[in-house]
């Protein structure tokens with residue numbers, strides 16, 4: 409049996425340590441207990457009292473009571489918990505991946521996603537075969553479809569960037585820059601461009617116009633919802649989270665079938681999902697819209713912070729930025745400067761694939777900023793073989809967790825793991841793929857997109873779009889950090905859930921090249 413650590417209560421006690429510094433929490437336990445340890449996570453629920461009932465309940469201590477309003481009080485009670493086994497040694501990851509049948513991801517996702525995004529659980533029995541159809545739709549984010557998505561994304565990035573920031577002829581005429589330097593907030597900049605370009609690429613445009621007029625409002629609501637995302641995933645009931653429910657309803661309404669029907673150039677991926685959802689009379693229009701909203705979150709919730717870090721590290725290290733720009737000029741066979749007065753630059757999917765240095769730089773920023781936890785739920789009792797010598801008993805319902813951030817920051821695998829090295833994943837002009845732990849070559853050494861059966865289906869599209877964004881910026885603009893900016897720090901409040909956001913935005917300067 410792996411060592412057992414008692415008393416981990418989400419959002420209380422040990423879980424607070426985890427949220428504050430998940431890396432340190434897990435590393436400390438690894439030092440104490442070794443590569444595999446189990447944490448007992450107490451379950452919890454809330455029990456409500458109005459004032460009268462509460463007075464009659466003598467078994468509850470005063471400090472357990474929390475107040476929601478003058479007349480309503482609640483007590484947090486513990487329920488039978490779960491055992492969560494952390495596998496900390498990346499050499500063991502391949503063994504875990506082999507247990508695809510016994511260790512399932514979708515059971516966990518089907519508990520968390522419906523409560524977070526507001527649709528009925530897919531695996532509830534009311535929607536036969538829906539899960540499989542949805543899984544099949546993920547293929548439309550890959551292969552041949554990826555080329556179409558890349559073309560469309562390129563056009564949309566050019567559209568949004570040129571109209572809003574480069575003084576192009578636009579419906580809004582905003583953000584016009586002259587020949588001098590302009591300043592802006594880097595996260596906000598990445599967010600406004602990537603959010604809209606991704607949205608247009610996946611969901612399409614309003615038929616008569618190329619851009620949706622209410623994108624800034626949608627993004628504003630999305631950010632409000634996203635702030636509460638870690639709490640929703642942590643099972644805090646939505647009605648305890650202020651206006652979050654109303655905000656989520658507004659976001660969901662955006663995707664009602666009668667609205668989406670009016671959009672054109674919708675990607676095959678979203679169109680197919682809409683077809684699948686239409687097959688189920690048991691889904692209301694609002695349920696269908698909630699499914700589409702969930703995909704909006706999946707497609708921008710991680711991509712926007714990932715884009716921020718990719719650009720942030722490059723701007724901070726001008727040598728890296730110049731090297732990546734040189735590679736771009738070589739691949740595109742373009743002259744030194746390519747200001748936006750020139751015709752739009754189109755970087756093909758084939759050319760994107762040749763940008764190995766840029767690839768390395770993006771992957772390096774993902775290594776530094778990603779903190780996703782891979783969770784699997786055991787479907788039966790079995791013995792989990794970890795390596796040639798060790799195995800651990802697993803019982804039905806136990807949770808197995810991988811936390812790749814500790815691997816990403818392991819100095820034995822990545823020298824100076826805290827340091828950004830844009831060319832870390834390149835060697836002798838090719839992608840570097842050999843990284844070692846205890847002298848053994850690692851099969852998995854970079855896992856921002858999860859692993860095995862639950863690996864992110866949008867990963868190729870995501871890397872492409874981040875690279876496309878960087879291509880246009882590096883070609884059109886000179887970029888620098890504004891004077892006196894502090895180093896951007898990772899905000900740990902969504903540790904375990906994907907790409908971390910910066911604690912605060914940073915100012916940057918840009919001018920047309």
Ligand code: HEM
Pocket residue numbers: 513517549703706707708710711714778780781782783856857858859861862863864865866867869870871906907
């Ligand atoms: C840098 C950007 C992105 C990162 C870091 C990322 C990361 C992840 C991770 C860690 C998971 C869960 C995997 C697991 O638990 O094992 C996931 C799932 C998912 N991602 Fe992404 N993702 C990104 C972009 C995208 C994009 C652009 C799309 C869609 C266009 C997308 C669609 C999805 C979907 C649909 C799932 C759920 C898959 C399932 O239910 O099986 N992601 N992503």
